[in-house]
Amino acid sequence: MDMHELTRELCEGNESKIVVLVADGLGGLPLEPGGKTELESAATPNMDALAVTGILGGSIPVKPGITPGSGPGHLGLFGYDPLKYRIGRGALEATGIGFELQPGDVAARGNFCTLDTDGNISDRRAGRLPTAESTLLAERLNEIKIEGTEVIVLPVREHRFVVVFRGPASGDLALGDRVNDTDPQSTGIPPLPPEGRDKPSQRTAKIAVQFVAAAGELLADERQANGLTLRGFAERPNLPTYEDVYGLKSAAIAVYPMYKGLARLVGMDIVGEAKTLDEQMDVLRDIYDQYDFFFLHYKYTDSTGEDGAFGEKVKKIEAFDAAVPSAIALNPSVLIITGDHSTPSFLRSHSWHSVPTLLASAACRPDRCTEFSESACVQGGLGQFEAKYLMLLAMANAGRLGKFGA
């Protein structure tokens, strides 16, 4: 049984507030045997105090051993089975630059590339041309007109862009996303022709063929970026909303477009224009009366981990801890601190390790943990659980889930 059928059936309204603070890539690893993780090295008096009265556990983002990208990492946290709901690369790229896909859109990730005189790819990334330059090229491509379809080209960074083909939201002329990548993943051969694997996707492929041809003319005189490839054709993922599955009026307080976009996909309102964690906490306070559920996203625990900057990640965790009292001061019914995945500085990448998770509420059953750390979370009362169950725990602790069965 789908968990959302269950929550739809059981969810009840009340005045409770649920606050989820997400430190992206929170979990870590020691740098050497017997050492401490980033979280264990950081001075985190506020989270440690919460650990005493709250309950801890380890959140498994997808399944044991599976390392998630940001998309599946957040879907899990939001309570959506990341193996059931998938966000295609094109849709995630569009989301990541703050473009709101509509039903009927098919987005693809584009790369400018260099073609030789025979039309073969000589550089798949067009020499990683500067963003300023590729932005101008993307604007030029944005002028392409294809009959019956709106074409939107959006710059990303360096050689990357996004193209959105906007078709009808439904009906006989709707576009499909089962189109192959045109990037052959190697040089010395030409880009592949786009081909659709079903009727709606054949329509998309036909549009893509026209787009590539028109772009070829517009780029013909470019020295580096005289060609392009497309990949990850994807429709807007069809996710039920928080209002629908949890009965929650929900708000996202994020700095980066990607996390705003992911929250928007599940129907959260994107609120405020905070640029710092303090400003995010200000927004939280300002809108506190207007929503039931608050997702606050903090990026820097992930980016420092990706950089392999152990000491910097420690500092970012300490900065995060320093902001926690602002959330506590609001006295939410349920306060959760977690991450979407681990990003150990040791690995310089996302990882599969479970994510330290803390839940505090009047009705939680405290365990014996007295600090917020990976080691403590192993001993925590929540055990090791799949992230997709966290929202059920949040709802239960908020008194928002009625009894199942008589």
Next chain:
Amino acid sequence: MDMHELTRELCEGNESKIVVLVADGLGGLPLEPGGKTELESAATPNMDALAVTGILGGSIPVKPGITPGSGPGHLGLFGYDPLKYRIGRGALEATGIGFELQPGDVAARGNFCTLDTDGNISDRRAGRLPTAESTLLAERLNEIKIEGTEVIVLPVREHRFVVVFRGPASGDLALGDRVNDTDPQSTGIPPLPPEGRDKPSQRTAKIAVQFVAAAGELLADERQANGLTLRGFAERPNLPTYEDVYGLKSAAIAVYPMYKGLARLVGMDIVGEAKTLDEQMDVLRDIYDQYDFFFLHYKYTDSTGEDGAFGEKVKKIEAFDAAVPSAIALNPSVLIITGDHSTPSFLRSHSWHSVPTLLASAACRPDRCTEFSESACVQGGLGQFEAKYLMLLAMANAGRLGKFGA
């Protein structure tokens, strides 16, 4: 979503080596309240040292409370959901005596029995006739010819044998395995006639009827074993291979035919002819350069448990521990020590209890455990997990699983 679809999508090749040491029936129980288990009673300095730097947990073979046979126990360890992939009794018996089933084969477990003058069963096991005698009878039955089908009769032990009906691997004349047991499970009545529940199985049943009739004539003059029953008709289970689902070139180092056979079913190469654990370790060293993945099976922790020989099981665990440094010396990327299920001497049988499991790798997140024992594994960072996820953890720790989603 099937986990193998996911691993096929995410698996990446590299130079890493994964070694899995399986002590069959490793988990145990104390003999009296407050006592220690076999593993806790054994001196295991090598595994204890690994427990400090590695991560521990409890592997649940199938689901909580479910006691597996050797088949599902190993399928789980190998990463195949034992509730999805089932190995019928006939196929397992054939596997257990080292017979390699082919696509198109249907195997059944046979019992010699004693029939009275009315054709009713008077002894379902033909007085457990000596193996030497039953082997001769099986050879006699092996002479039976049935038009269009190859019939292979293989002796097992005492009253037991295996019969394989070899049909075409596919097509209109393929054989099915949905045939009832002919053993009525009681005496004073005749064996049941074999009947097929679908077209291909009706063909098998027809062959089985001819086989039973021909065997009846050949056995007519026997005093004890003048009849037979068949049960557990089963095709070769159709398991995807390790190469297919994990991209691993894999080798099995086992002494007993059953475990060689189970490994062969998932496409592992069966290497060496080791008869002792030391010889198995020699084989591991000899073939180490040629494979990515190594499954080494040690039987005696199970057989001593089945015998209820607590002290003997302790000694076998100590012998196993003494061999562990030979594996460590190879410096594998991932070293896992576990069992396919528990076999507590106290119960003299397989059991449902979780199996002590240890994973050591550069990227594992060490917990606070300092010894390898059932009690420590409860406190371990892997928590209690289903055995089928162990291969995902092995692959992740070996750096062989790419990121899921962007």
